[in-house]
Structure formats: structure tokens, C-alpha cells
Amino acid sequence: MKAFLFDLDGVIVDTAHFHYQAWRRLANEKLGFDISEEFNENLKGVSRTESLERILAHGNTTLDEGTKAAYATLKNEWYVELINKMTPDDILPGVKVFLEKTRQSGIKIGLGSVSKNAKPILEKIGIVEDFDVIIDGTKISKGKPDPEVFLKGAQELNIAPHECVVFEDAVAGIEAGKRAGMKTVGIGQAEVLKEADIVFPNLVNVEIFELLQALF
Ligand code: G6P
Ligand code: MG
Numbered sequence: 001m002k003a004f005l006f007d008l009d010g011v012i013v014d015t016a017h018f019h020y021q022a023w024r025r026l027a028n029e030k031l032g033f034d035i036s037e038e039f040n041e042n043l044k045g046v047s048r049t050e051s052l053e054r055i056l057a058h059g060n061t062t063l064d065e066g067t068k069a070a071y072a073t074l075k076n077e078w079y080v081e082l083i084n085k086m087t088p089d090d091i092l093p094g095v096k097v098f099l100e101k102t103r104q105s106g107i108k109i110g111l112g113s114v115s116k117n118a119k120p121i122l123e124k125i126g127i128v129e130d131f132d133v134i135i136d137g138t139k140i141s142k143g144k145p146d147p148e149v150f151l152k153g154a155q156e157l158n159i160a161p162h163e164c165v166v167f168e169d170a171v172a173g174i175e176a177g178k179r180a181g182m183k184t185v186g187i188g189q190a191e192v193l194k195e196a197d198i199v200f201p202n203l204v205n206v207e208i209f210e211l212l213q214a215l216f
Helices: 015-031 048-058 065-083 095-104 118-124 148-157 171-179 208-215
Strands: 003-006 108-112 133-135 164-168 183-187 198-200
Touching (some): 003 148, 015 048, 015 065, 048 065, 065 118, 095 108, 108 148, 118 133, 133 148, 148 164, 171 183, 198 208
Parallel strands (some): 003 164, 183 198
16 A cells, blocks of 8 residues: 545544534525535535535525625635634644654555645644645546546556545545545544445544555
8 A cells, every 4th residue: 555645624624514614604694594414414525616506406596606606705715714713733633643654654645635725724734744745626627526636646646546545534535535446444424434445433543554454
């Protein structure tokens, strides 16, 4: 195994919750309905514009293109307000140690996120330097479950997809990893991430040797 490719939101930091908060505020204040945490699972890993489309369909609402663009921008402004307060203390438990163990094992480290805010978040939490490659929403044209983001990561590292492992909290992200021909590690609940090769609640105490033994 030569590379580990990490999703950002919900794997490295708890920003999946901030995305939900900002979309929920938009649904409540502008669209006149609520979105549940359960529905929010469908938004994880999905691009900003596609997320809004899914929310509108969920509420049986249609909007003209101009209003959609304005609402997507508004959601992002609220989201950026939330992420601006982030510090290195917001790195999820177990992540730093796991990245160190990965590095020590000689395995490359990549980021595969659909978010256009990924780079500023990595800077705020001080871990840009830990990544050999960063693929974010500014470098891709298709969101997850399309495999583009992970295939690009493997390509930039010059490593074959089957030698990569994807770490994901999203159903769409696990699908993207599988479609890329990679092994997938779910971070979250096994009931939600049914298609993952293996699922952990978080990266605390995950041992690389044991993980690779379970995957191969
Ligand atoms: C990640 C998150 C999604 C988010 C997407 C785009 O994939 O899991 O919830 O919609 O990035 O993020 P952005 O910051 O560009 O709106
Ligand atoms: Mg995620």
C-alpha cells in the first residue's frame, strides 16, 4: 500500500457539522422548511451546487438560477464565518497521531476533498505541510460520488489506484473511492457507511499494520 487519501470534512475536522448548520439555516430562513441530520447524510461529499439542488428537491421547491447562485453564496458566507474560528485544536481526535504513523510507515498522504474551502481550513488548523498532495474543489469538475478527486490524487502522487486507501465519512465518498478502484475506510457509523471495506468511529488508536491486514 503506497498512499492514504483523506477526505477533509468529517474525517480530519468536524466541518461536516458546520456545512449542515449553514445549509439548515438557509433552509429555515430562506426556504421555509427544515432539514434533518439524517437527510444531511445525502449532502456529505456532494458539491455546493448539487447540495442546494438536493435540498430544493427535498423541499419540493424550485428557484430560478440567479436565486440559486445567491443562496449558494449566502450559505458559503455563513459557513466561512463558522470555519474562520477554527484552530489546530479542531483537528479531530486521533488524526495527528495517525498521520504521523502513516508518514513513518513510508505511505504517502493525500487530501481528496470536493470543498473549495479545503486549503484555508488546512491552513487554519496548521496541517498543510502534512500532505504530499492536495486535491480540492478548485482542481476538479465533478463532486463525489464521481471518482475524479481520488484518481487525480493518485495520479499526482504517481501511484496506482489499487495501491491507495481512501478515508471517508460520506456515503458518496465511499462510492467515489470504490469507483476509483481503491480500498475504502469509513469513518463514522457502520449502519450508514455500509459499502466501506471497514468502518471505524474515528482514527483514535487505529494501527496501520492491523488496518492493512484487515483490508488485504
Ligand atoms: C465537501 C463536503 C460537502 C460540501 C462540499 C463542497 O465534500 O462534504 O458537504 O458541500 O465539500 O464544499 P464547499 O466548501 O466548496 O462549499
Ligand atoms: Mg466528508
